[in-house]
Amino acid sequence: MVRVWQRVAMSELEHRTRIGRCACGGVRYRIDGPVREVMDCHCEPCRRITGHHMAATSAAVGDVVFDADASLSWYAGTPTTEYGFCSTCGSTLFWRAGDKADRLSIAAGSLDGPTGLSTVLILFGDEAADYHRLDPGIETLPGDH
Ligand SMILES: [Zn+2]
Numbered sequence: 001m002v003r004v005w006q007r008v009a010m011s012e013l014e015h016r017t018r019i020g021r022c023a024c025g026g027v028r029y030r031i032d033g034p035v036r037e038v039m040d041c042h043c044e045p046c047r048r049i050t051g052h053h054m055a056a057t058s059a060a061v062g063d064v065v066f067d068a069d070a071s072l073s074w075y076a077g078t079p080t081t082e083y084g085f086c087s088t089c090g091s092t093l094f095w096r097a098g099d100k101a102d103r104l105s106i107a108a109g110s111l112d113g114p115t116g117l118s119t120v121l122i123l124f125g126d127e128a129a130d131y132h133r134l135d136p137g138i139e140t141l142p143g144d145h
């Protein structure tokens, strides 16, 4: 079964190297390949890890090059998902799923702008915090169907 979010298109923008980092610069990376448009996730683990919700693009693991990663730490937020963060400044940076080892999801806010990306899908919209107003102009799924 192909899930809806697996059909989200890769960005059609020109191929260019994107760079990103955490707040303190202890983790710095480059993406030398195509990236996916941004998806928001409002599931409870993403809400707690980020303090709001996850807004992430993704890239092939092999296209992400680290210029610094000494403070990159991973936390097993769910039985199948790990979150990458900077252990010095606390920035949310990545998440990865055990069953999709070839992809790395990248917190969109860690990228240098302009990113050229758009938010195209909202996951776990039914779990969004009650203070948050979902954008009615963006396709929203309950769960991650
Ligand atoms: Zn940092």
Ligand SMILES: [Zn+2]
Pocket: 041, 042, 043, 044, 045, 046, 047, 054, 124
């Ligand atoms: Zn989530």
